[in-house]
Amino acid sequence: MIIQPGIAKAKLGLSREDVTLEDHPLNPNPDSRWNTYFKDNEVLLQIDKDVRRLCPDFSFFLNPTEYPCQLIMDPENEYETLRKRVEQTTLKSQTVARNRSGLTNVSSPLKASASHSLSDIEPLPTGSEAHWEVVERILFIYAKLNPGIAYVQGMNEIVGPIYYTFATNPNSAWREHAEADTFFCFTNLMAEIRDNFIKSLDDSQCGITAKMERVYSTLKEEDEELYLRLQEQNIKPQFFAFRWLTLLLSQEFVLPDVIRIWDSLFADENRFDFLLKVSCAMLILIRAQLLEGDFTVNMRLLQDYPLSDGDVLPILKKAKELQDSK
Amino acid sequence: MAKQYDVLFRLLLIGDSGVGKTCLLCRFTDNEFHPSHISTIGVDFKMKTIDVDGIKVRIQIWDTAGQERYQTITKQYYRRAQGIFLVYDITSERSYQHIMKWASDVDEYAPDGVQKILIGNKADEEHKRQVGKHQGMKLAEEYGMDFYETSACTNYNIKESFTRLTELVLMAHRKELDGLRLASNDELNLAELEEDGRKADGTANSKSCWC
Numbered sequence: 001m002i003i004q005p006g007i008a009k010a011k012l013g014l015s016r017e018d019v020t021l022e023d024h025p026l027n028p029n030p031d032s033r034w035n036t037y038f039k040d041n042e043v044l045l046q047i048d049k050d051v052r053r054l055c056p057d058f059s060f061f062l063n064p065t066e067y068p069c070q071l072i073m074d075p076e077n078e079y080e081t082l083r084k085r086v087e088q089t090t091l092k093s094q095t096v097a098r099n100r101s102g103l104t105n106v107s108s109p110l111k112a113s114a115s116h117s118l119s120d121i122e123p124l125p126t127g128s129e130a131h132w133e134v135v136e137r138i139l140f141i142y143a144k145l146n147p148g149i150a151y152v153q154g155m156n157e158i159v160g161p162i163y164y165t166f167a168t169n170p171n172s173a174w175r176e177h178a179e180a181d182t183f184f185c186f187t188n189l190m191a192e193i194r195d196n197f198i199k200s201l202d203d204s205q206c207g208i209t210a211k212m213e214r215v216y217s218t219l220k221e222e223d224e225e226l227y228l229r230l231q232e233q234n235i236k237p238q239f240f241a242f243r244w245l246t247l248l249l250s251q252e253f254v255l256p257d258v259i260r261i262w263d264s265l266f267a268d269e270n271r272f273d274f275l276l277k278v279s280c281a282m283l284i285l286i287r288a289q290l291l292e293g294d295f296t297v298n299m300r301l302l303q304d305y306p307l308s309d310g311d312v313l314p315i316l317k318k319a320k321e322l323q324d325s326k
Numbered sequence: 327m328a329k330q331y332d333v334l335f336r337l338l339l340i341g342d343s344g345v346g347k348t349c350l351l352c353r354f355t356d357n358e359f360h361p362s363h364i365s366t367i368g369v370d371f372k373m374k375t376i377d378v379d380g381i382k383v384r385i386q387i388w389d390t391a392g393q394e395r396y397q398t399i400t401k402q403y404y405r406r407a408q409g410i411f412l413v414y415d416i417t418s419e420r421s422y423q424h425i426m427k428w429a430s431d432v433d434e435y436a437p438d439g440v441q442k443i444l445i446g447n448k449a450d451e452e453h454k455r456q457v458g459k460h461q462g463m464k465l466a467e468e469y470g471m472d473f474y475e476t477s478a479c480t481n482y483n484i485k486e487s488f489t490r491l492t493e494l495v496l497m498a499h500r501k502e503l504d505g506l507r508l509a510s511n512d513e514l515n516l517a518e519l520e521e522d523g524r525k526a527d528g529t530a531n532s533k534s535c536w537c
Contacts, residue, residue: 046393049344053362153343153365153393202398242368242399251364296386299371 041089043143043151044136048086050156051136055255060164061132067176068129069137082136083123135163138183142190149190152197157250159186161258192272196246211245211276212237218280222322226287233295240302244279252305257312264316274323281318331375331384333503335495335516337488338403340428341413342421343392346447349478350413351389354488359479366391368399378492381503385492397431404435408516409495411487413445414462416475417454422446422461429469441494442471445487450477 019025025034054061072079124130138159143151162185166178174181201207216237220227243251248265250258261278268274282305283290289306290298308314339347348363348370355372370389375382388407390400404410412428414421425444432442444466446457459475466473472494474487495516496503502514 046343050365053364056360056362056364152395153391154367157364157367197395199395199398238399238402239369239371246367251367296373299373303371 040140040144041085044082044086044140045089046153047136047139047143047151047156048082050153051132051139054132054135054156054160058255060168061135061160062130064124064128065131065134065167065178066172067178068127069134069179073127073129082140083129083133131163131167134167134179135159135182138163138179138186141183142187145187146190149194149197154197154247155190157247158189158193161250161255161262162186162189164255165259193248208242208246209238212241214276215241215245215279215283218276218322219283222280223284223287226283226290229291230283230298233298235295235298235302239299241279244282245275248275249278253307253312257307260312261316264319268323270323274319277319277322278315281315281322285315285318329382329513331382331513333381333496333499333514333516334384334386335408335499336386336388336406337409337411337491337495338388338390338407339411339413340390340400340432341392341411341445342415342418342424345392345413345415345418345421346478347389347392347411347413350411350445350447350476350484351387353478353481353484355387357481359481361479365393368396369403376489376492378489378496381496383492383496385488401431401435404432404440405437407436407440408499409441409443409491410436411443411445411491412471413447414457415448416446416457416459416462417448417451419456422457422465425465439498441491441498442469443487443491443494444469444471444473446473446475448477448479449475449482450480 023029023032023034025038027034029035051061071077072081135156139151139155142155143149159182163178163182166181166185167175169175169178195201195206196208196211198207202209204210216227216230219230249261252258253261265271265274265278285308286301286306289301293301339351341347343365348366349359351370351372352358352360352363355374366389368391372387372389373384374387375384377383388403390396390403410432412425412432414425416422429442432440444462446459446462448454462473462475472490474483474490476483476487478484499514499516502516505514
């Protein structure tokens with residue numbers, strides 16, 4: 001499934017089976033393994049960009065894991081690590097770009113990678129992996145197994161809290177299998193929420209647009225005054241609820257609060273209906289501010305949700321109330 | 327009470343994922359730079375009031391998600407904008423090539439007369455440069471746009487480019503502005519002009535309050 005044209009065989013001094021007359025890096029044929037390899041690299045690069053910036057105000061994901069994937073780390077097995085693959089891919093494009101007017105001006109790849117900017121993260125020594133690298137592998141394999149949806153930005157925010165929960169379990173037996181457990185849970189969770197990530201479903205009955213509308217229709221039933229106010233100010237649910245619903249609120253709160261909310265979401269058998277109730281509760285709880293604020297103030301509030309007393313429990317309580325009143 | 331602003335309008339930031347749209351915006355509105363931002367999902371919104379030739383201009387800036395998947399959502403914002411930044415990353419040839427696609431989306435979805443500026447961001451990362459300055463200039467010329475290389479990291483050309491786009495929008499609406507100078511107690515709400523006539527389900531009969 002993970003295609004690595006010929007890296008192993010070449011090392012053993014055998015003839016290079018990866019570059020043949022039938023298949024080679026310039027082969028445009030869609031069945032070409034090389035072609036697939038390059039396409040996969042694009043997905044990988046996007047994932048790489050996003051997992052490196054997972055929870056940036058929080059060092060956990062940058063730290064090394066106690067349990068790097070042995071199978072891949074073992075030099076006896078000739079697996080190409082994703083880290084290596086990303087490095088090679090980014091360097092490749094650099095070299096090509098420096099060809100000018102027939103003059104092949106290839107700059108040293110080493111020099112380019114040595115002069116890194118602020119945003120680059122120091123790679124960990126060979127043999128160890130950062131937590132974000134484990135998350136990267138989970139997302140890449142998910143993308144390979146689910147080519148229809150592959151990787152969409154935001155999935156990183158979904159897998160992050162799940163992985164964090166497993167990888168910080170006090171019991172080392174749990175921590176050791178964090179990667180596999182996260183993959184399993186993430187795949188199952190995605191089975192339920194994947195429609196949110198599929199563009200072509202946006203305007204269908206099960207797509208994100210319909211869900212956003214339902215937040216407002218619930219609000220209209222529960223608090224018509226507030227609903228009318230938001231309508232009047234032309235604050236559409238797309239301006240804030242898109243992110244709330246797609247990411248299951250993971251960007252709205254700090255990680256411990258996200259985990260607390262997810263506990264309730266996942267414990268409820270109608271959990272994604274409950275998410276709509278939670279969203280609605282969030283609006284109602286700040287109704288006084290929203291009724292007073294103008295467009296700008298309200299957009300701020302909704303894009304940067306103010307948590308009273310730093311506690312999410314009132315939101316969950318209100319959401320439950322809304323659910324039970326039905 | 328003194329007016330908070332004379333004119334209000336909307337600007338939009340578009341371009342590939344990871345070119346630094348959110349960083350440009352944060353540098354401009356809050357004078358902050360964070361090397362790693364979480365990726366923008368859907369849209370983000372910020373506001374700033376600046377003074378251009380004695381006119382107090384309040385701008386709403388909408389920052390969009392760059393990834394292909396989010397384009398059905400972000401396209402809804404095009405027709406509501408008076409000015410658009412098309413952003414690429416000078417260290418990414420691909421993001422530069424995609425400007426063509428972004429520009430044709432603008433043609434398709436944005437209102438006629440929308441003002442545009444081309445931005446080549448990350449100008450501080452000279453050692454990684456893949457797109458020459460002349461390439462940016464040439465492309466901008468083809469599209470009849472102004473061009474700036476910027477760096478949110480070193481705060482290079484940020485204020486200049488935002489001010490320039492603001493000026494262009496003001497010039498494009500000179501007629502309405504001249505009217506404003508006569509009746510100096512009113513503010514000109516370009517953002518709201520766009521809204522008129524398409525208010526949903528008749529719930530809003532009073533004037534929208536944007537101030």
